[in-house]
Amino acid sequence: MTARPTGHYVLKEDGLYLQFDRLFYAPIEDVWFSLTNPTAMQAWIGTYTGRPATGGVRFRMGSEGEAEWQNVSILECAPPHRFTADSGPGPTGIRLFCHLVEGGGMTTLTLGQRLHSPAEAADMGPGWDYYLDSLAATRARAPLPDWETYYPSFSPHYRELAVPGAVR
Template sequence: MTAKATGHYTLKPDGLYLQYDRLFHSPIEEVWFSLTNPTAMQGWIGTYTGRPETGAVRFRMTFEGEGSEWMNVGILECDPPHRFLAHSGEGATAMRVFAHLREAGGMTTLTFGQRLSNPADAATMGPGWDYYLDRLAAVRLSRPLPEWESYYPALADHYKELHVPEGARN
C-alpha cells in the first residue's frame, strides 16, 4: 500500500479541523463497531475502558509506543451509528475529534476530523491520522497493516503546504 495524504482543512464554528473521508463497502453498523468497540479498536488504534454512556472513558493509543498513557476522554456527543464528538486534555495538549458516518447503497462514508489549535500541527497530525485511518481500512479488509515510515515524514510536506482558510489563522 502506498501512503497518500488525504486530509484537508475545514472550518467549523469551534475552530479549524483537519478532516478525512474514507469509504467502506460495509453497513454503517459494522463501521461504527470498528470505531467504538474497545476490542475492535485494538487492531488499528488502541482501546478504552469505562462506559461511554456515562460521558467519559479512559483511552490509550496502543500504537504510540510502549510509553503511551491512558487519557481521560469526554464524550460530548454520541448518536450511534451516525456520529460522535470526543475531547481530551487541556490547553496546548487538548484534542477534539469527531466521526460522522453515512450509509448509501451498501457503502458507508466515514468523515473524521481533529481540531487543530495551530495549523502548523497539521504537519505531524495529518500523516498520523492518514496512518491510523489506513490501519482501520486494512484491519476491516484483513490486509497487512501499513508501516508508519511510509507516512512520516513522507507526507508532512503535503500538510505544511495546505491552504489555511481565511478566518482560521492564529
C-alpha cells in the same frame, strides 16, 4: 493500495479542523463497531476502558509503545452516525469528531481533529492517514501499513495546505 495524504482543512464554528474521509463497502453498523468497540479498536488504534454512556472513558493508543492512558470526555454520541470527544486538559486538549453516512451499500467515514494552529497538521496529518489506512487494512484483513511510509514523507503536504480564508 498506495498510501497518499488525504487530509484537508475545514473551518467550523469552533475552529479549524483537519478532516479526512474514507469509504467502506460495509453497513454503517459494522464501521461504527470498528470505531467504538474497545476490542475492535485494538487492531488499528488503541483501546478504552469505562462506559461511554457515562460521558467519559480512558483511552490509550496501542501502536505508540507504552502510551499513557488519557481521560476522554464524550460530548456527543448518536450511534451509528456520529460522536464528538475531547481528550486532554483545557486549551491544549484535542477535539475529535467522527461522522458516518450510509448509502448504496457503502459507508462514508468523515473524521476531523480541531487544530490549535495549522502548524500542527504536519505531525497530525500523517498520523491520521496512517490510522485510517490501518482501519481500512484491519477491516479488509490485510497487513497493517508501515508507519515509515507516512511520516515524515507526508508532512510537506500538510505544511503546504492552504488554510480556508487565509491570504497567501
